[in-house]
């Protein structure tokens with residue numbers, strides 16, 4: 001039987017922080033806050049709260065078997081932002097379909113957000129699944145005949161200009177171990193970072209998945225047939241070729257003005273049919289836009 005998924009990403013909700021610590025004032029968050037407010041970069045997301053309200057209605061009413069969220073719920077990884085985003089998206093709302101979620105780099109913007117596992121605390125009910133021992137990532141969820149595998153590629157970086165990610169060898173070893181226990185069915189990785197840009201080159205050094213080549217090779221060994229991600233705010237699809245043995249889909253940002261959208265995937269056997277729905281500001285609704293198809297290998 002076919003399964004119907006909804007994929008959304010890069011929500012970037014922001015909330016007034018509940019008190020800055022001394023380290024925030026002199027640290028990376030101050031730079032981030034300055035970018036958002038004084039330089040006006042946050043204005044691209046000024047409609048995000050109302051877009052998320054509309055998204056949530058669609059999540060509840062369009063007959064999805066499962067939801068997929070590929071990260072960046074927040075702007076600066078504040079606890080207040082995390083709670084706001086989880087609440088707005090309906091995490092824990094039993095009337096929504098189950099979901100698989102991974103953090104984006106903005107959700108672990110500083111080391112403390114990562115260490116205190118703020119994303120995992122707020123999105124816990126979207127992070128249930130099969131794991132290797134006590135390790136949090138990766139984890140797998142089965143939807144019909146399809147395996148969704150959450151792989152964390154986001155990490156806290158010291159410098160404000162460093163937005164790079166890394167999966168790391170320990171997690172890749174667990175990915176091997178986890179996938180060896182899964183019964184047959186398409187294996188779809190859900191992660192924040194892309195493997196490649198639309199040009200099929202890696203992203204610039206300070207924005208890329210640092211171990212992208214290694215991750216790609218291990219994913220191939222593990223029988224991965226599709227990589228779902230965000231991070232880049234414009235959407236694109238990379239079908240397989242000699243350099244990329246599995247397809248990748250970037251859903252882009254669901255809430256950034258004029259780029260806003262999400263994807264619906266219907267997977268029947270190894271065939272994936274996708275519908276992109278984009279936000280119509282005047283109508284205050286998502287409407288049908290592009291369609292594409294992919295064959296999932298393996």
Ligand SMILES: [Fe+2]
Nearest residue numbers: 072104105231
């Ligand atoms: Fe990101």
